[in-house]
Amino acid sequence: MRPREQTISVGGIDVHAWTGGQGEPLMVLHGAGGNRGWTRWVEQVAQRFTVWAPTHPGFGRSGDAPWMESIDDLARFYLWLIDAAGLGRPHVLGHSIGGWVAAELATMSPRSIDRLVLVAPGGLKPERGEILDIFYHPPAELRTLSVHDPTTIPEWDELFGRAPTAAELETAVRNQEMTARLTWKPYMHNPRLARFLPRVTNPALIVWGREDRVVPLDCGEQYRRLLGNATLSVLDKCGHLPPIEQPDTFARLVIDFLRGPIRP
């Protein structure tokens, strides 16, 4: 089943998106590394759900949004996109800063979405430890810090195995700049988010790598406590990129959660 690419215009910004699959709509919000498209786990989840994977404004092939200042701006934007693209009441899955966006939009309008999957999201200040300063490290070092063991990653060669082209480097810089625009200060968290999370009683699955060196697992525990109806699933031998590091396990977790019974 081939995904298709399309452009969704929202608020004067052309948003590039991958779409494909069948079933209820699932919006997938990517992390700071950009939209990796139809990777192995998406392929599996798309057997059961219609996946909408937009590229954030300012990233990849989406238009610029130099006026955005924070992750809340991006969250408000995606609530608008859900309406503009006619997604109804989609499930929302977000990874890293995409998970933070998902959490923020859930607090703004919990009834606009169905179930929520947060994968190692930023957004909360750890009670123990610190969120890694991703802007302070050279790219190669950051990649090492992001994963637990590159040799176990099935798509490693496909995703990272060759030197990037000039165009890919340009996109990487643009992605980083937009991430800096949205997350610089307070770094990678919103001090007020914890106050609003209890509003969200949608069924939520939180997924974390036990060896995550970017966002401490402590934040996952906070999310679980603060959200009204959440389960925390911790993957062993996994770093900050569960969808890439353990794609089959991750896809299974997501499918089971989205199709499973609603916990009272």
Next chain:
Amino acid sequence: MKLYYFSEMPHHEFPDEEGAKYPSLRLDFPNRFFNPEKARANYQRYLDEYEFADRAGFDGLMINEHHSTPSCVNVSVNMTAGILARTTTRAKLLILGNILPIEDNPVRMAEQLAMADLISGGRVLSGFVRGTGVETWWANSNPVHNRERFEECHDLILKAWTTPGPFRWEGRHYHFRHVNPWCVPLQKPHPPIWIPGTASPETAVWAGRRGYTYVPFLVPFDVARELFDYYRQGAAEVGRTAGPDDFGFLICAVTADTKAKALEAGRHFVWRMGPTLRGPVEYFSPVGMRSRAGTQFAMRARPRSLATMSYDELLDGHYIIAGTPDEVIDRFAHVRRELGIGHLLLEAQESRMDHPTTMRSIELMGAKVIPAMATG
């Protein structure tokens, strides 16, 4: 050509092998290696040297500001300007400069500069800079806003200096209900503005449009000429023709009674070129701080990092000039011919160059070099 004396007020008071253990002397090197007793004496010494440079006849005293680095512990240009405003009598005070993008209160900056201008009797030359990435980290200022904040901070300072208050400022990055400073500059309409450059064509064009004095720092001559061309382009846009007085250049320089002594003293500048500039690119140029054009220009402008050059190469490239007064006069004249500048800024004290050597260099500059360069 006018000559300016400049010291970075370094704090090279630690074993070099300790500094070498860290990715960079900036940001990472722990401040437990800062020695307050040494610093107390050094500040007095550096200020004595500035005051002597004023008496010796330098046209200006240049001061700058950096943070979280032993290469420069002048942590507040406006504080130093306030001191020199009172303790010197004739030289211009070239503040090069205030780091605008990391400033949260441009109105206070406008007041401080005005006060220094008043105390000095109108001797302030007010340089504005974007800062290195290190200062952006230090201030935790978002690098993607660096240029926008630089321009808006500049606009607000100029308005505070020139527009009678009270007025309101609601910009993108700065918001003030009541701007009505009870301290405005002596110089009218405001102190002259200077802008340094190392790699950004946009900054050169911007300075050219506004008629500010533009000073590249430690770049190859061909790069400086290219930046001056960008400046002329900006000047032409507003119907202005740029001349030598619009252009300056910064190098390291020392003179002594013999060539051997001067070359020995000049070797100290290698520390500022090498170890103090060592570190990951992310420290000096965090993401988004430079435009694409600026990044590309920087790569061309610095085909080789200063840190990789030997002392002889730094001397050959005119990054460092060290010699007897006559030799220094020849070299300065060469720089003037090559670049057509009206101002030469001399980083003239560095690192472990001792006080007597520094004072003798200042004395010889005043007695021989400054008079020789004053014509033309």
